[in-house]
Amino acid sequence: MGIKVQTQSKKVNKAWLNEHVNDPYVRQAQKDGFRARAAYKLKEIDESLGLVKPGMAIVDLGSTPGAWSQYLRRRLSPQGAAVGELDGAIIALDLLPMEPVEGVQFIQGDFREPEVLASLQAALAARGIAKLDLVVSDMAPNLSGIADTDAARIELLIELAVDFAREHLKREGALVVKLFHGGAYEPAVALFRRTFRVVKPFKPKASRDKSAETFLVGRGLKG
Numbered sequence: 677m678g679i680k681v682q683t684q685s686k687k688v689n690k691a692w693l694n695e696h697v698n699d700p701y702v703r704q705a706q707k708d709g710f711r712a713r714a715a716y717k718l719k720e721i722d723e724s725l726g727l728v729k730p731g732m733a734i735v736d737l738g739s740t741p742g743a744w745s746q747y748l749r750r751r752l753s754p755q756g757a758a759v760g761e762l763d764g765a766i767i768a769l770d771l772l773p774m775e776p777v778e779g780v781q782f783i784q785g786d787f788r789e790p791e792v793l794a795s796l797q798a799a800l801a802a803r804g805i806a807k808l809d810l811v812v813s814d815m816a817p818n819l820s821g822i823a824d825t826d827a828a829r830i831e832l833l834i835e836l837a838v839d840f841a842r843e844h845l846k847r848e849g850a851l852v853v854k855l856f857h858g859g860a861y862e863p864a865v866a867l868f869r870r871t872f873r874v875v876k877p878f879k880p881k882a883s884r885d886k887s888a889e890t891f892l893v894g895r896g897l898k899g
Contacts, residue, residue, distance in 0.1 A: 716882035738815030739768035827859030
């Protein structure tokens with residue numbers, strides 16, 4: 677008679693799946709038509725800080741599967757609708773493909789590559805957008821589990837997002853980035869403080885308690 681062995685990974689996967697299915701934000705996302713619970717993280721940040729307003733030009737970095745773009749699209753709609761009229765512009769970018777979101781222009785590519793950044797800049801120019809009101813970044817690297825390596829990867833993405841914001845944001849514009857408590861946290865906060873007049877760390881309720889994930893918001897470029 678064979679002995680059935682349940683591996684640790686199977687237990688972990690089952691526990692994660694059970695938690696995910698019963699997660700109130702997952703259920704709410706399904707009800708509201710959002711592709712991921714991440715929409716409520718941006719919603720909390722926006723409602724707390726008043727970031728998104730009709731008429732804005734916004735770039736969504738690390739956009740796939742599209743929940744942040746969906747939320748932004750609804751906020752720029754006069755009726756808060758998922759389809760129809762849009763007051764403003766949203767350009768989304770991700771390494772992975774993204775199902776279309778009505779009114780959102782999507783560019784697939786690696787944000788770390790100069791030619792992809794050039795495509796994004798060309799898309800802004802084609803729309804007559806000289807400067808952006810808001811850049812949001814839910815980008816996260818593939819984590820290796822090696823602390824120093826992961827910190828370096830996270831730091832690089834944040835530095836690229838800040839460099840992009842410096843070049844493309846209006847003086848009073850804002851940048852939102854995702855980061856994690858760990859080796860990259862303090863350098864990221866220091867970089868934001870050098871770059872923005874107002875810096876606010878934000879841990880949304882929709883971000884799981886045991887997650888090291890947090891967000892940094894910078895407003896008003898210095899210099």
